[in-house]
Amino acid sequence: MKKRLYKLCAVSAMIWAISACADSGHLHQNKFQQSNAQSARWEVFEGNGKIKKMATTLVDQYSQSIFDEGSPLGMAMVVIDNNQVIHRSLGETYRGSGVRPRQDSLIRIASITKLMTSEIMIKLAQKKRLKITDPLQKYTYDGVRIPNYGTGQPIRLYHLASHTSGLPREQPGGKWGRPVFIWPTQSNRWNWLKTAGINATPGTTAAYSNLAYDLLADALSKATGKPYPRLLQEEITHPYRMKDTTLTPTPSQCARLMVGVKSSPCVNTLAAAGSGGIYSTPADMQRWMQQFLSSHNQLRKQTASREQGVYFKRADLTSITGMDVAGQADGIGLGWVYMDAKDDIPGIYQKTGGGGGFNTYMAMIPEQNIGVFVVMTRKEQSQFTRVTSGVNELVAALARNHSQI
Numbered sequence: 001m002k003k004r005l006y007k008l009c010a011v012s013a014m015i016w017a018i019s020a021c022a023d024s025g026h027l028h029q030n031k032f033q034q035s036n037a038q039s040a041r042w043e044v045f046e047g048n049g050k051i052k053k054m055a056t057t058l059v060d061q062y063s064q065s066i067f068d069e070g071s072p073l074g075m076a077m078v079v080i081d082n083n084q085v086i087h088r089s090l091g092e093t094y095r096g097s098g099v100r101p102r103q104d105s106l107i108r109i110a111s112i113t114k115l116m117t118s119e120i121m122i123k124l125a126q127k128k129r130l131k132i133t134d135p136l137q138k139y140t141y142d143g144v145r146i147p148n149y150g151t152g153q154p155i156r157l158y159h160l161a162s163h164t165s166g167l168p169r170e171q172p173g174g175k176w177g178r179p180v181f182i183w184p185t186q187s188n189r190w191n192w193l194k195t196a197g198i199n200a201t202p203g204t205t206a207a208y209s210n211l212a213y214d215l216l217a218d219a220l221s222k223a224t225g226k227p228y229p230r231l232l233q234e235e236i237t238h239p240y241r242m243k244d245t246t247l248t249p250t251p252s253q254c255a256r257l258m259v260g261v262k263s264s265p266c267v268n269t270l271a272a273a274g275s276g277g278i279y280s281t282p283a284d285m286q287r288w289m290q291q292f293l294s295s296h297n298q299l300r301k302q303t304a305s306r307e308q309g310v311y312f313k314r315a316d317l318t319s320i321t322g323m324d325v326a327g328q329a330d331g332i333g334l335g336w337v338y339m340d341a342k343d344d345i346p347g348i349y350q351k352t353g354g355g356g357g358f359n360t361y362m363a364m365i366p367e368q369n370i371g372v373f374v375v376m377t378r379k380e381q382s383q384f385t386r387v388t389s390g391v392n393e394l395v396a397a398l399a400r401n402h403s404q405i
Contacts, residue, residue: 044082044294044369051401055081058397063088066390070383072359072376073260076101076282080289080371081398083296087282091377094259103283106244106257106266107375108180109360110353113278114213115307116288118161118334120220120235122303130223132158139219141190149201159202160216161334162311166198166205167212169322179264180355181272184211186218188271206312206332208322210275213335217274228273240291242284249279256281260357260377276355285373289362293369300366308349308366310338325352326361326388344403345396352388359384363391370398 059079067075067090074091089101125132130139135154137146146155149166159165171184171192184192189211200207221228229247237245244253247270254266257279269277280288291301292308310331314320323329323337327350331338341347346365353360357378364371372391376382 044296051404052081052084054401054404055079055084055398056086058394058401059086059088062390062394062397063090066374066387066394067091069386069390070376071379071381072387073379073382074101074258075374075376075387076103076105076107078282078286078289078373079394079398080286080293080295080369082293082369085286087286089282094377095379101258101282101375103286104244104256104281106249106253106279106281107360108276108353108356108358109278109280109285109375110276110355110358111210112351112353112360112362113272113274113276114161114335115351115362116232116236116278117213117217117220117274118336119303119307120231121157121161121216122306122334123235124220124223124231126303130157130220132156132161134219134223136160136215136219139222141186141218141222144190144193146193147197149198151201153201153203155198155202157216157219158311158334160209160212160219162332163206163208163212163323164203164312164317164332165209165212166200166202166207167196167209167215168199169207169209169211171211179267181264181269181275181277182267183271184214185271186214189214189218200318203312205318206320206323206329210272213275214272215274220274229270232273232278236288237284240284240287242280242287245278245280245284245288247273247277247279253279258358258375258377261379261382263357263377264355276353282373282375285362285375289364289371289373292364292366293371295369300369304366307334308336308338308364309333326350326363327392339392345399348392348395350388350392352384354384359387361388361391363388363395365395365399368399368402370395 063077074093077088079086093099124130133156155165217228248268257266292304294300310333312332314330327339329337330340336349339348346367348363350363360375362373
């Protein structure tokens with residue numbers, strides 16, 4: 001009983017701290033995150049010709065190795081290393097095409113979508129349209145009562161974004177074999193919540209949840225009175241000039257969609273707008289990833305540190321489920337997973353995605369302005385674990401390359 005009471009008090013104290021910081025225009029950063037931020041200078045590393053040439057060589061070597069060992073059908077990679085941007089593609093856009101993926105090939109970014117959802121939440125909080133500590137109940141639909149664990153701790157928006165809400169990974173009842181990202185719809189979700197329960201006090205465990213992110217998108221729409229696709233356009237795709245990033249692809253965009261094994265049809269994915277439905281291109285993902293990294297002609301965006309903040313250390317959670325796909329999750333953020341620094345390599349922020357015949361991965365060392373995005377289409381023998389581990393090795397190698405100057 002005392003142990004349980006201690007956990008509840010700790011959760012209450014954390015909520016108070018986050019809320020207090022949000023009120024003053026700053027998001028909560030625990031000591032874990034602050035120690036990282038204090039050592040980060042966010043300066044652009046100019047390097048020299050030799051360093052830049054070595055970076056290109058590393059990208060060539062690792063991209064080929066990742067392709068060979070991961071065995072995708074097609075693969076595109078975008079690497080940002082300070083002022084240097086490198087695109088690589090291997091394989092083919094669909095079986096038998098003989099055409100390599102291009103920068104404008106349409107792709108599914110799958111669960112990397114979640115990072116854009118949390119970005120919208122942070123930007124709306126900055127504009128005082130909501131607080132990330134707001135209970136989900138504040139933005140309910142049709143008078144639905146949001147379930148709780150009987151502890152007096154409601155599900156809050158940042159719980160949805162950090163996979164600590166206690167909600168399941170997927171809403172029960174979906175039809176097996178259906179195309180991805182078309183169910184459950186908004187009405188399905190909120191009707192299910194009428195009789196649903198959660199399996200833990202929010203903020204005490206981390207368990208990956210697609211459902212939570214779609215509910216978060218619903219809440220952001222309710223908070224602003226705007227359809228979610230409009231929020232996506234206003235806060236992300238229009239300001240970053242991401243012309244091919246959408247939930248409702250046109251026929252001409254669909255004609256550019258890469259195709260893998262068991263691919264889903266190119267249809268609108270509004271049902272999963274918050275969790276995984278976004279279509280994009282390697283070129284657009286370069287523009288989005290660049291916002292987290294400084295270069296010679298722009299500083300990283302104002303909200304980057306808040307979006308990549310670490311809200312829960314692994315040691316502070318009673319359990320973690322579904323968060324260690326690309327490496328041990330030492331810290332949980334708003335969609336982002338943080339892996340601790342090891343030896344001479346700074347910590348890595350990363351996120352995986354998969355669905356509809358695609359796998360995606362993004363890994364970043366923002367302090368050194370290093371970021372890698374990779375997308376692959378699957379075939380029968382594909383090994384996504386070799387893709388994620390290879391990308392982690394690449395960003396580490398690029399970081400070591402900086403130390404050669």
